[in-house]
Amino acid sequence: MDKNKSNGGQPNSLINKAYGISLVSIIAIIAVYVAKLPAIRNLAISPLVVGIILGIIFANTVRHKIPSSWLPGILFSAKTLLRIAIVFYGFRITFQQIASVGLEGLSLSIIMLTSTMIIGTIVGIKLLKIDKHTAILIASGSAVCGAAAVLATEDVLKSEPHKTAIAVGTVVLFGTISMFLFPIMFKSGLLDMDVTQYGLYVGSSVHEVAQVVAAGGAIDNISSDTAVIVKMTRVMLIAPMLLLLGLFLVNSSNSKASVKTKLVVPWFAVLFIVVAGFNSLNLLPTQIVDNINIIDTFLLTMAMTALGMETHLGKFKQSGWKPVLLALILFSWLVIGGYFMTLIIST
DSSP: OOHHHHTTTHHHHHHHHHHHHHHHHHHHHHHHHHHTSHHHHTTTOOHHHHHHHHHHHHHTTTGGGSOGGGHHHHHHHHHHHHHHHHHHGGGGOOHHHHHHTHHHHHHHHHHHHHHHHHHHHIIIIIISOOOHHHHHHHHHHHHTTTHHHHHHHHHHHTOOHHHHHHHHHHHHHHHHHHHHHHHHHHHTTOSOOOHHHHHHHHHHHOSSHHHHHHHHHTTOHHHHHHHHHHHHHHHHTHHHHHHHHHHHHHHHHHHHOSSOOOOOOOHHHHHHHHHHHHHHTTOSOHHHHHHHHHHHHHHHHHHHHHHHHTOOHHHHHHHTTHHHHHHHHHHHIIIIIHHHHHHHHHO
16 A cells, blocks of 8 residues: 555655745845845844845745645745744843843833834824734734744744745834934934933834844944843843733734633743743853854744745835835834933933
8 A cells, every 4th residue: 555645645745835934044044145146134134134134035936836735835834944043042131131121221211112112003003094914913923022022923823925025124214214314313413312311212112133243233232232122122122021911912802702712822932931941041052042043043034934934025115105104104103202211211
């Protein structure tokens, strides 16, 4: 008897899944090298962003030539590898770092994250009438840590790939503007704050980690260190944010349906905190942690690439200009509201 037939063709399915994963990894490798080009690196554009762009290009050019049997491998990269990567993202954070910025940094992070999520959800869904998932994804990317937060939130929402791509696009646009705008405002004297306050401001208001490094480092080491630590505090808050988001979704579903919806706990968010706690013990050599972070960045790049490979440009046209307007409103809040909140909390 043919072994493939006796077990439902499982070996062939596993091979095809491996082909799909291999294809994603090849495009992700290209994304990593493209991100290292001076012109891209100077703009602080991460491999994650390059990956989703290459994935979208692939989806709208040669995607139809790829066997449909490879799709499980692409989806595995977009879902399972994403969760694993979010868990190991915890190796970028320690509780000691959070403690070093004290109550000011933690309070500012909580306030800006919470307010941005609330504003994004209410304005996006209620006023602009944007699809709920798209609005929440844009809000989470603006509130926490850009593309990585969008990916983590997407897993909780179970939203369509094109909505994730739209959210990432808006985050990249305004995050890049922030990276240049914040140092210009400080050097021109528009900001009435010292370098430490500037670091708090940047860390609590700029989107991507790489953009925070660039905006903080443009002034001095004090502002750079403060900005990065506050930013990583925001990243840490992604776990409780996702748990609360899960509760929100359950409550909103139960209020509209006769059948009760159960809360699905995002286990990867909980494990993210566990890994961060383990990293805080400093049990692993720095070199090993650095290598883990390199691998983790590649896994995140694979997840972004896979999402891009399932995104067709026609979906962007359907979304229109409203997602960009929502991202602009949140960007304005981060710049203006973040400035005044920093002054209030740090004085």
